[in-house]
Amino acid sequence: xxxxxxxxxxxxxxxxxxxxxxxxxxxxxxxxxxxxxxxxxxxxxxxxxxxxxxxxxxxxxxxxxxxxxxxxxxxxxxxxxxxxxxxxxxxxxxxxxxxxxxxxx
Amino acid sequence: xxxxxxxxxxxxxxxxxxxxxxxxxxxxxxxxxxxxxxxxxxxxxxxxxxxxxxxxxxxxxxxxxxxxxxxxxxxxxxxxxxxxxxxxxxxxxxxxxxxxxxxxxxxxxxxxxxxxxxxxxxxxxxxxxxxxxxxxxxxxxxxxxxxxxxxxxxxxxxxxxxxxxxxxxxxxxxxxxxxxxxxxxxxxxxxxxxxxxxxxxxxxxxxxxxxxxxxxxxxxxxxxxxxxxxxxxxxxxxxxxxxxxxxxxxxxxxxxxxxxxxxxxxxxxxxxxxxxxxxxxxxxxxxxxxxxxxxxxxxxxxxxxxxxxxxxxxxxxxxxxxxxxxxxxxxxxxxxxxxxxxxxxxxxxxxxxxxxxxxxxxxxxxxxxxxxxxxxxxxxxxxxxxxxxxxxxxxxxxxx
Ligand code: SF4
Ligand code: SF4
Numbered sequence: 307x308x309x310x311x312x313x314x315x316x317x318x319x320x321x322x323x324x325x326x327x328x329x330x331x332x333x334x335x336x337x338x339x340x341x342x343x344x345x346x347x348x349x350x351x352x353x354x355x356x357x358x359x360x361x362x363x364x365x366x367x368x369x370x371x372x373x374x375x376x377x378x379x380x381x382x383x384x385x386x387x388x389x390x391x392x393x394x395x396x397x398x399x400x401x402x403x404x405x406x407x408x409x410x411x
Numbered sequence: 412x413x414x415x416x417x418x419x420x421x422x423x424x425x426x427x428x429x430x431x432x433x434x435x436x437x438x439x440x441x442x443x444x445x446x447x448x449x450x451x452x453x454x455x456x457x458x459x460x461x462x463x464x465x466x467x468x469x470x471x472x473x474x475x476x477x478x479x480x481x482x483x484x485x486x487x488x489x490x491x492x493x494x495x496x497x498x499x500x501x502x503x504x505x506x507x508x509x510x511x512x513x514x515x516x517x518x519x520x521x522x523x524x525x526x527x528x529x530x531x532x533x534x535x536x537x538x539x540x541x542x543x544x545x546x547x548x549x550x551x552x553x554x555x556x557x558x559x560x561x562x563x564x565x566x567x568x569x570x571x572x573x574x575x576x577x578x579x580x581x582x583x584x585x586x587x588x589x590x591x592x593x594x595x596x597x598x599x600x601x602x603x604x605x606x607x608x609x610x611x612x613x614x615x616x617x618x619x620x621x622x623x624x625x626x627x628x629x630x631x632x633x634x635x636x637x638x639x640x641x642x643x644x645x646x647x648x649x650x651x652x653x654x655x656x657x658x659x660x661x662x663x664x665x666x667x668x669x670x671x672x673x674x675x676x677x678x679x680x681x682x683x684x685x686x687x688x689x690x691x692x693x694x695x696x697x698x699x700x701x702x703x704x705x706x707x708x709x710x711x712x713x714x715x716x717x718x719x720x721x722x723x724x725x726x727x728x729x730x731x732x733x734x735x736x737x738x739x740x741x742x743x744x745x746x747x748x749x750x751x752x753x754x755x756x757x758x759x760x761x762x763x764x765x766x767x768x769x770x771x772x773x774x775x776x777x778x779x780x781x782x783x784x785x786x787x788x789x790x791x792x793x794x795x796x797x798x799x800x801x802x803x804x805x806x807x808x809x810x811x
Binding site: 315316317318321323324325326327328329330331 | 515516517518576614622623624625626627629632633635636637639640643644
C-alpha cells in the first residue's frame with residue numbers, strides 16, 4: 307500500500323538518522339480503506355452515552371463539545387475506522403444508534 | 412570485593428573488572444542496567460555497590476536477563492540518558508536481537524564486555540567467540556590488551572559513542588585480564604568528567620517539547636537507506652576514534668590508535684592479533700629481535716570499524732603474516748580476523764605477503780611464548796622459502 311502523504315522519498319543523506327519520525331504521524335496514515343463493514347451512526351437515536359467512543363480501538367468515533375459544553379458524538383472517522391463493529395455492539399441495546407452495513411466502494 | 416575509590420586518581424593494583432567498574436564510577440552514567448555473568452559479574456556487582464553506597468548518582472536497574480538488560484539500556488538511552496551495561500559470552504548472545512536495535516536507533520550505549528567462550532560445551536574462560544558473533548551488529552568494538560587499556564578504552568568509548576552516535580563495546584579477555592591484578596594508572600574524577608563532558612543528545616524521548624516517534628516501520632521504503640547510514644556511520648567512526656584518541660593523549664598522556672604497530676618498520680614477518688596475547692607476542696618479538704630476526708606485531712585495537720586501508724599499508728612489505736584468531740567462524744575456511752585482513756590485502760592489490768591463519772586459545776586454552784615463538788619460526792621458514800605456506804587453518808596447542 308502506498309502512503310499518499312509520503313510521495314517524495316527521502317535519500318539516505320536526507321533521512322533523519324536512527325529512525326526518528328515526527329510524533330503523531332499515524333493520523334496522516336489512512337488505515338480505514340480495507341474495511342468490509344461500515345458503522346452507520348444515527349444522530350436522532352443517539353443519547354450520547356459515549357460507550358462507543360470509549361470502546362473504539364482506533365479512536366474513530368468523533369466527539370466535540372456542544373453549545374452547552376457537553377461532549378457529544380459527532381460522527382465516525384472513516385479514514386481510520388476499520389469496521390470492527392465494537393461500537394455497534396457496545397451501543398445500549400434499547401438505543402442501537404449504530405448499525406453495521408456492508409461497505410460499498 | 413574492592414570498594415576503595417580514588418577520586419584523585421593514582422597508581423592502583425586492580426583487576427580488569429575492578430578497573431572497568433572504576434571507569435564506570437568516574438563516568439557516572441545516568442543509567443546502568445545489567446545482569447551478572449561470569450567473568451563480567453564483578454563489573455556490575457562493584458558498580459551496583461557504588462550505587463548502593465551513594466558514591467554515584469546513577470540509576471541501577473536490576474533486570475532478569477541480558478535481553479532485558481540491553482532493552483532497559485536502550486530505553487534509557489532513547490529517553491536521553493547516558494546509559495551503560497556490562498556482559499559476557501552467553502549474556503551477549505542473549506542480547507543479540509537488541510544489539511541491532513541499539514545500533515539501528517543510533518544510541519550511544521557503552522558496554523563493558525568480557526570475552527568468553529560460548530557453550531556448548533560449557534566453558535567460562537576467555538576466547539573471543541562472543542564478540543566475533545556480534546561482529547556485524549553495528550557496534551564499534553574496542554579490544555584491550557591489559558587492564559590499563561580496558562580503563563582507558565572505557566573512558567574513550569563514552570566520547571566515541573556520543574560523537575559517532577553508535578553503541579560501543581569495550582572488551583577484555585576473560586580471566587586473563589578480567590581477574591588478574593595489574594598496576595593501573597587511574598586519573599582524577601574531575602579530569603575524566605571534563606574529558607567526557609556533559610551528554611547532550613540532539614533528540615530524546617523525554618523531551619516533551621519536541622516529541623518524536625522512535626522505532627517506526629521502514630520496510631522497502633527506507634530500511635535500506637537507514638542501513639546504509641549505519642554502515643556509513645561505522646566508516647566515519649574511524650576518524651572519530653582517532654580524534655578522541657588524540658584528545659585522550661593530550662589530556663592523559665597515553666597514545667592510542669585503531670591498531671598498534673610493534674616493531675613493524677622493518678618487519679619481514681608479522682603476527683596480527685587481538686587482545687591480551689599481543690602482550691605475550693611482544694615478549695617473543697623482543698627475544699627474536701635480539702637474535703636479529705625482523706619480527707613485528709600488529710595488535711588490532713578497533714576491530715569494528717575495521718582499519719583496512721591503513722593495515723594493508725603496514726603489511727604490504729612483510730613477507731609472511733600470521734593472523735591469530737581467538738575464535739573460529741566454523742566457515743569451513745578461515746576465522747574472522749584472518750578473513751578481514753586478507754580481504755583487505757586482496758582488495759588493495761597486495762598479494763606479496765603469505766598470510767596464514769592460526770586459531771588459538773579457545774575456551775581459555777593456554778597460549779604462551781613458546782607457541783608464539785613457534786609461529787614466528789614457521790613464518791621465518793615460509794618467508795625464506797624453506798617451507799610452503801599452508802592454506803588451511805593451523806590450530807595452536809590442540810590435541811588431534
Ligand atoms: S467499527 Fe470499530 S473501528 Fe470503526 S468506529 Fe466502530 S469501534 Fe471504531
Ligand atoms: S454508544 Fe450509541 S448511544 Fe451511546 S454515544 Fe455511541 S452511538 Fe450514541
